[in-house]
Amino acid sequence: MIHITLGAMRYVNPREDQLGRDHVGWDPNMGDEALFRANRGCWVLGERADREQFALLSSQGVVRQAIEIDRLARVSGGRKAIEGRFLEAGHPVHDAYVGMPQPIEPVRNPVTYFESPHAARTCGCDCGAPVTLGWFLPGHDQKALHDRVAKIGTVHQFIEWFDRTFTEDVRSMSSRIESIVPHANDKDACSAHGAAAGCASLTADVVLSDTGSERVEWAVCARWLHENPDATAWLGAHPEAAARLGAF
Template structure:
């Protein structure tokens, strides 16, 4: 889960902002839609962000909003060297009471406290999914438990036979034969 720590609401120049916003940050007077509009971009996100399903927005030590991520898109149309270059926009649906992520986090103490970087990542129980190897273990923010990708690969190779037989089979399936 992506976790973003917000600052207090401040006004910005819409002509200088990639999303043409007039404010960013948090205020008690903001509706949930206004909070989303002000803060769903422009963030410096790591590669891990692409595999996340949810974003939490926190202010003052409490989670103020939860978003189900629909897409993460690059900021476009900014000049080279602009501070918004290389940043991303989180597009999604603002969650409400009754959704497990909302109920678990919103209006509760933030799972991340006292960090310098506003963007962090949280492994929460709602983010977990089964390990792709089929072991029954649960993972968050990745597809396999450590080492289980190799176990899954070698289990499949054994189903074909030897490594050489696996390579031959693979080449036939793909329609390629790298060696004569």
């Protein structure tokens, strides 16, 4: 399992940050959505990380969040960002770690790994055997690969099919704004900055989506609308929505 140690929340330039964030780190008033989006990247993660299913975020010696990993997406500088979802109460990994002392001793490197009985998964070749490290039992990755090649044809036919169909751009990491409307939802703290940031009154409700979450609802302050490049671009392309917000 991946373990990541966070520092205190600090502000960053969203035009320079690879994920378009304006803050990173942990603050006690941050909700789960804000904590995940602020800290899912960008980390130096080695080959072992690609075989892990879960990550823990800790601060001040306590686990603050557990994340289920869909994949690790590459960003510039050899770093990676987590695409997945934060876990809630009732999930065994959340219940075993969140709110508890961090499971390993503090070290200088913010990214560490540890063996966890909660990280078991079924072998990726569909044989049904459990594995606790990686995705396959020894040798079963080759079996899974060749079974799938055979469904296309020869190795040459498989390569041709792959080259035709693989169009994913792994550098695309930004969340997509679906809508921005005047604030009306039940959130009472800025989802982007957290209550401790001392934001003025909330201005807008923003619906976001990306590969990690189909729909996430935020409530944000006017500063976020002015400073976030995606928000300013979206409002520029939707003048009717900007007009409904008034002089935010």
